[in-house]
Amino acid sequence: MTGDDRQVPLLELTDIAVHFGGVKAVDGVSLDLHQGRIYGIMGANGSGKSTLLGAITRLNPLTRGIMRFDGREFTTVRPHAVAHLGVARTFQTVRLIDDRTVRDNVQLGVDTVSRDRRDQLTSTVDEVMERVGVAAVARMRPSELSYGMQRRVEIARAIVACPRLLLLDEPTAGMNTAERDEVSELMRALQVEGFTQLLVEHDVPMMVDVCDYLFGMNQGELIAQGDPEAVVADEAVRESYLGKAAGNA
Ligand SMILES: Nc1ncnc2c1ncn2[C@@H]1O[C@H](COP(=O)(O)OP(=O)(O)OP(=O)(O)O)[C@@H](O)[C@H]1O
Numbered sequence: 595m596t597g598d599d600r601q602v603p604l605l606e607l608t609d610i611a612v613h614f615g616g617v618k619a620v621d622g623v624s625l626d627l628h629q630g631r632i633y634g635i636m637g638a639n640g641s642g643k644s645t646l647l648g649a650i651t652r653l654n655p656l657t658r659g660i661m662r663f664d665g666r667e668f669t670t671v672r673p674h675a676v677a678h679l680g681v682a683r684t685f686q687t688v689r690l691i692d693d694r695t696v697r698d699n700v701q702l703g704v705d706t707v708s709r710d711r712r713d714q715l716t717s718t719v720d721e722v723m724e725r726v727g728v729a730a731v732a733r734m735r736p737s738e739l740s741y742g743m744q745r746r747v748e749i750a751r752a753i754v755a756c757p758r759l760l761l762l763d764e765p766t767a768g769m770n771t772a773e774r775d776e777v778s779e780l781m782r783a784l785q786v787e788g789f790t791q792l793l794v795e796h797d798v799p800m801m802v803d804v805c806d807y808l809f810g811m812n813q814g815e816l817i818a819q820g821d822p823e824a825v826v827a828d829e830a831v832r833e834s835y836l837g838k839a840a841g842n843a
Contacts, residue, residue: 596827601629602664602665603626603627603661603662603747604627604628604629604664604758604759605626605627605650605658605661605662605663605759605792606625606626606627606661606662606663606665606791607623607624607625607626607649607650607657607659607661608624608659608660608661608662609622609623609624609658609681610622610623610624610646610649610656610658610659610660610661611623611656611657611658611659611814612642612645612646612648612649612654612655612656612657613657613841615795617813618813619642619645619654619814620642620645620646620649620654620814620834621642621813621814621815622659622814622815623646623811623814623815623816624816625660625809625816625819627759627790627792628790629788629790630785630788630789630790631756631785631790631791631806631807632781632782632785632790632791632793632804632805632806632807632843633790633791633792633793633805633806633807633808633809634792634793634794634795634801634804634805634807634808634809634822635792635794635808635809635810635811636795636796636798636801636808636809636810636811636825636826636831636835637645637792637810637811637834637835638812638834638835639654639743641811641813641814641817641834641835642811642813642814643763643794643811644686644719644763644794645814646811647683647761647763647792647794648804649762649828650681650759650761650792651669651671651673651676651677651681651683652668652672652675652676653673653699656669663676663679663680663759664679664758666841670695677706677707677755678707678708679758680707680755680756680757680758680759680810681757681758681759681761682703682706682752682753682755682757682759682760682761683752683760683761683762683763684745684748684749684752684761684762684763684765685748685763686763686764686767686794688736688741688744688745688748689748690736690744690747690748690751691736692735692736692737693711693735693822694735694736695732695733695735696728696731696732696733696734696735696736696739696747697719697720697732697733699736699747699751700719700722700723700728700747700750700751700754701719701754702751702753703750703751703752703753703754703755703811704719704754707755708756712755715755715756717756718755719754719805720732722753722754723750725750725780725783726746726747726749726750726780727746727776728743728746728747728750731743732755736836741768742768742769742770742773745765745767745768745769745777748765749762749765749777750781753784753789757789758789758790759790759791759792760784760791760792761791761792761794762781762791762792762793762794762795763794764794765777765795766795766797766800767792767796774797774800777800777824778800778803778804781793781804782804788822793805798826798836801822801826802822802826805821805822807819807820807821807822808820808821808822808825808826809825810825810828810830810831810834810835811824812830812831812834812835813834817830817831817834818831
């Protein structure tokens with residue numbers, strides 16, 4: 595539990611599973627996310643991290659389990675209804691539309707939310723692009739940008755609708771160290787504004803630096819959770835992900 599466990603969790607997963615035929619990509623995961631905190635999921639390739647994000651966004655149908663957002667069950671809603679609840683996601687591989695400008699791509703993030711929520715948005719598309727560092731390339735096409743810049747455009751598109759929960763799937767993949775640090779800075783700034791964030795990353799130092807709470811995943815199951823330093827030091831996490839050599843470090 596994460597300290598403020600007397601409150602209703604923003605996201606509550608109870609014993610969820612996603613099986614693809616015989617592959618138990620996610621198998622019996624229960625977790626709570628609380629408002630305003632930064633969470634991370636670490637685990638080896640194929641441990642089920644992206645599938646878990648896909649379960650939350652309803653792209654991957656559940657084999658079993660219950661999901662609640664702000665106390666309300668959303669286990670069987672359609673994917674667009676999850677966006678309307680206020681959940682936004684970036685993908686592991688950049689998914690931008692290349693025959694549209696950067697600005698149009700960011701605008702798409704506004705178009706995914708319900709009209710009620712749209713009316714409540716406090717930042718404009720241009721303000722968000724400025725904040726994420728893509729304002730200068732607003733008229734360019736995604737393919738004209740570096741990979742790091744494309745990822746920023748994705749983040750801008752995800753946050754422009756002011757989601758209550760932001761799911762970030764390897765947002766620093768393909769970035770250099772300076773760009774990674776900028777993403778960490780951006781995540782901290784978003785936290786100050788009250789965003790709840792769930793990060794999937796392979797950059798362990800970044801996870802420890804930026805996350806309040808970590809989950810360790812292996813073969814579809816959660817094998818550890820808690821304070822980031824404790825999770826990174828956990829023996830089962832080291833065995834399954836960081837390697838035995840790291841365990842001796
Ligand atoms: N659509 C699918 N159909 C069948 N199997 C799938 C599908 N998506 C994922 N899998 C399998 O589910 C397991 C978990 O995959 P997933 O992509 O969630 O892992 P991951 O932890 O995100 O890995 P990575 O760190 O490489 O991104 C893997 O065995 C993968 O091959």
